[in-house]
Amino acid sequence: MLEINDLTVKYQTPRGALPVLEGINLTARKGEVLGIVGESGSGKTSLALAITGLSEGRLEGSVQFQGEELLGKSREEWERLRGSTLSIVMQQAGEMLTPVLPLIEQVMEPFLKKHPRQKDEAFRRASAMLHKVGLEEHSFYRYPYTLSGGEVQRALLAMALIAEPELLILDEPVSSLDALSKADILTLLEELTGECTVLVISHDLSTIARLADRAAVLYCGSVLETGPTASLLQAPRHPYTRALVRSYPSLYGLKELQGIRGEFPSLGERPGGCPFHTRCTQALEICAQQRPGTVEKEGGRNLACHRGGVVELLRGSGLKQRYALKGKGKDPYLEAVRGIDISLDEGEVYALVGESGSGKSTLGRMLAGVDRPYAGTVSFQGQGFFQLSPAETKKAKRDLQMLFQNSGEALSHRMTVHELVAEPLFIQEVGDPQTRREAVRRALRWVYLPDDEHFLNEYPHHLSGGELQRVALARALVLEPKVLIADEPSASLDASVQAKVIKLLLQLQNERGFALILITHDLALAARAGDRVGVMHEGKIVEEGPAADILRRPLHPYTQSLLGAAPSIGGANLAATGMPSPAEPAVAAAEGPNGKPACSFSPDCAHSCEECFRYVPPLVRVGFQKVACYRYA
Amino acid sequence: MNKRLLDYLLALLIILTLNFMLPRLMPGEPITAIYGDALVEMTPEMKSHLLERYGLDRPLGEQFAVYMGNLFQGDLGYSYYFRAPVAQVISGALPWTLLLAGTSLLFSTFLGIVWGVEAGWRRGRKFDRASLVTAMLLNGVPGFVLGILLLLFLGFYLQWFPLSGGASPYLGQEGIARAADILRHLFLPALTLTLVQLPRNFLLMRSSLLGVKERPYVMTARGKGLRERVVRYRHAVRGALPPVVTRVGMSAGLLFTGVFFVEVVFAYPGLGHLFYLALQHHDYPTVHGCLLLITVCVLLFNFAADLFSIKLDPRLRENARQLLGRT
Numbered sequence: 023m024l025e026i027n028d029l030t031v032k033y034q035t036p037r038g039a040l041p042v043l044e045g046i047n048l049t050a051r052k053g054e055v056l057g058i059v060g061e062s063g064s065g066k067t068s069l070a071l072a073i074t075g076l077s078e079g080r081l082e083g084s085v086q087f088q089g090e091e092l093l094g095k096s097r098e099e100w101e102r103l104r105g106s107t108l109s110i111v112m113q114q115a116g117e118m119l120t121p122v123l124p125l126i127e128q129v130m131e132p133f134l135k136k137h138p139r140q141k142d143e144a145f146r147r148a149s150a151m152l153h154k155v156g157l158e159e160h161s162f163y164r165y166p167y168t169l170s171g172g173e174v175q176r177a178l179l180a181m182a183l184i185a186e187p188e189l190l191i192l193d194e195p196v197s198s199l200d201a202l203s204k205a206d207i208l209t210l211l212e213e214l215t216g217e218c219t220v221l222v223i224s225h226d227l228s229t230i231a232r233l234a235d236r237a238a239v240l241y242c243g244s245v246l247e248t249g250p251t252a253s254l255l256q257a258p259r260h261p262y263t264r265a266l267v268r269s270y271p272s273l274y275g276l277k278e279l280q281g282i283r284g285e286f287p288s289l290g291e292r293p294g295g296c297p298f299h300t301r302c303t304q305a306l307e308i309c310a311q312q313r314p315g316t317v318e319k320e321g322g323r324n325l326a327c328h329r330g331g332v333v334e335l336l337r338g339s340g341l342k343q344r345y346a347l348k349g350k351g352k353d354p355y356l357e358a359v360r361g362i363d364i365s366l367d368e369g370e371v372y373a374l375v376g377e378s379g380s381g382k383s384t385l386g387r388m389l390a391g392v393d394r395p396y397a398g399t400v401s402f403q404g405q406g407f408f409q410l411s412p413a414e415t416k417k418a419k420r421d422l423q424m425l426f427q428n429s430g431e432a433l434s435h436r437m438t439v440h441e442l443v444a445e446p447l448f449i450q451e452v453g454d455p456q457t458r459r460e461a462v463r464r465a466l467r468w469v470y471l472p473d474d475e476h477f478l479n480e481y482p483h484h485l486s487g488g489e490l491q492r493v494a495l496a497r498a499l500v501l502e503p504k505v506l507i508a509d510e511p512s513a514s515l516d517a518s519v520q521a522k523v524i525k526l527l528l529q530l531q532n533e534r535g536f537a538l539i540l541i542t543h544d545l546a547l548a549a550r551a552g553d554r555v556g557v558m559h560e561g562k563i564v565e566e567g568p569a570a571d572i573l574r575r576p577l578h579p580y581t582q583s584l585l586g587a588a589p590s591i592g593g594a595n596l597a598a599t600g601m602p603s604p605a606e607p608a609v610a611a612a613e614g615p616n617g618k619p620a621c622s623f624s625p626d627c628a629h630s631c632e633e634c635f636r637y638v639p640p641l642v643r644v645g646f647q648k649v650a651c652y653r654y655a
Numbered sequence: 656m657n658k659r660l661l662d663y664l665l666a667l668l669i670i671l672t673l674n675f676m677l678p679r680l681m682p683g684e685p686i687t688a689i690y691g692d693a694l695v696e697m698t699p700e701m702k703s704h705l706l707e708r709y710g711l712d713r714p715l716g717e718q719f720a721v722y723m724g725n726l727f728q729g730d731l732g733y734s735y736y737f738r739a740p741v742a743q744v745i746s747g748a749l750p751w752t753l754l755l756a757g758t759s760l761l762f763s764t765f766l767g768i769v770w771g772v773e774a775g776w777r778r779g780r781k782f783d784r785a786s787l788v789t790a791m792l793l794n795g796v797p798g799f800v801l802g803i804l805l806l807l808f809l810g811f812y813l814q815w816f817p818l819s820g821g822a823s824p825y826l827g828q829e830g831i832a833r834a835a836d837i838l839r840h841l842f843l844p845a846l847t848l849t850l851v852q853l854p855r856n857f858l859l860m861r862s863s864l865l866g867v868k869e870r871p872y873v874m875t876a877r878g879k880g881l882r883e884r885v886v887r888y889r890h891a892v893r894g895a896l897p898p899v900v901t902r903v904g905m906s907a908g909l910l911f912t913g914v915f916f917v918e919v920v921f922a923y924p925g926l927g928h929l930f931y932l933a934l935q936h937h938d939y940p941t942v943h944g945c946l947l948l949i950t951v952c953v954l955l956f957n958f959a960a961d962l963f964s965i966k967l968d969p970r971l972r973e974n975a976r977q978l979l980g981r982t
Binding site: 106 | 880894
């Protein structure tokens, strides 16, 4: 068992001692594979070197392996430990093997050190190990400078394993390799690590996901989050982990890649307090002043965040809305939203999809605090929105902005651009005319509109559709809200302008760090923009989950049919890949208790059964998705 | 390998040609240039004998053929000062020079390497800084000054070592006693020469090691738990040595210059001493003979160093193979 307690590593520089690692606490049980994820410069390699006694920095704290304290060991003791109890495979950095000694001789060395006289045995073992890692006999006597990167990596692995270590440290074991050798070596690693405790260090999330049982996220020398790898990567709780996962391209996610806003701080300019606060979207004052302690959370997760991880900003519970019908019938009301629970995290993009009339906009208006729900509550930053005093409501509305459908049309044609964009500032009584003008200009620059006097005095009817949409966006952003609810922000625009507006919206979301609910009827757009996607059908959310999962494995028949019908111009429709398309209902439509089928989709569903017409299917959790369908209940 | 040998043979040929041409390019008859002052003492018979034997009155091409022919028979001419064939004179002195040069080369190379490695490994620490200063100081002192100083203190004042010569004459010692006597005489000149060459080897080894010390493979070697000494000498030095060996080989010329001065200072009976005497007495055949032998020595030396560094570094081997277009 490896136990690292409060480990600090400082490097002596001309500008004083710079801490590379601060207060690291990690444990790895026997036989466990612990992954360390982090960007370059986060201190991953320093950690590996500290554990193997190769660090040139000043070390404080404690590193214990099998109860034995490793820090403060003498050079001789380290030489005894390395290559017998623990082995390290260092990060590829050019000449990893001595170029002038034949490969196999170098692989034999660790064994010969332990058993100096058994040269034959050493040779036998080294050949066996080299075979195991997939090197051919003809390579054994080659000089390392004639070997490829993959072959060197294999040889290094063989060299580390020949000592039969109890602790194996792998520093970026595959990052210098091409995709195929990478897959090869990863398979090999899974096979060979076996009994020993492994510490695998990588910036590459897929390597960690593949190898590690548990993972720790390292940022600027601090561990921000630890937990079982699957849950850590699928449901990250620390804002940094979430941002890191978001930045990672995957074959299944269609979401546009967005980097983490801001720049990775250099070693000399590390921010005080929580190291991530300069780039975090939910940082408070305390984040800049104090280092957050590590708190244990359920599910074996540990989190170092003053705010307890990603904060929930907005929540709607049991939301219902109905509109009175003018005509006469059994039911005098149109139930637009029929009981919805929805939440939005800090900095998140939630894409709400559904066909027209499914109640998306109604839901958006309630969440934005524009309309009061008929039943249910909306809470913003933990406070019931409709229970607030008028003054508090006004304040809350500063942080909660809505971009209406056809927002170009929603702009008054009697007001100039400046008046339109400045209006929210005026209503909220922010600043004096001078600062308001500055704020207007800044907001216009964000949306790439001109900010000169001429444009400020322009009237809406002189602007194009795309420009109008951007003026509306500037108007929504001028107060720098924490949440933006954008209702079909691009629906009425031409395709090329549409793309621009959406790109702009997402870019601003990443830069300014607001949370976004994007309401759209276009599943392709939703998948491309959203972290999470919610699918609405007739006033209910029938499926919700990470965008990639929804696309890869849509659970609800309605989502499946939406995917099948997703607009495509290449002809390679997703329907062709085996998704069921809308089909005839399997069971003849029957009347439900209210004269309506209980599952709103059942009349069109290929999988519907009698149950579907009787009861309302509850929203149940399947993996990281939630679905309301009897087939999963 | 053959290509290299050919290169060296070509170099040898050029040197021989130069050696042949130089005296003949001087104004006047070749015989004047070759024998100089000795001519005055010669009888006409001797003169014509020389002219005939070395073909000095024939066309240049024939002269060259005769010159080469004589050379292959080991005939380097006749020394009038020593009254003996040059080859004989030189072969009496050569062993002493080889002994002196060999000893000092061995020690200066070995010590220089070890010193350089140990200092370079501790770069910037006290030992390294002190070593660097010492080496710089030592490097600034010319060999003959150093020789005279050593002679003065260890030989003259302390009387630990003999002042001159290669062995005590007229003692008629045999076996071990004679060997010990030779070693006692060898000590001061060899020490001087070693000290002269040491700083260069030290600096070379040190800087070469510094270039290798931070390489990833040194870290790999340390990471697999090898003892520090093994990391240093098996992994780091192996990679750092070839340039040092090449440079040591190339500095053979300097070595002989050093040998010459030191031999003169200590009146050591080697080539240098001989050369000095011959030069003083305008014994040109001997001077030429010495020069020729030394150039050949330097060539041989370079060749050996080449072979050795190729053995040390497989990359150079590969290079040599590629030059030949073979695999």
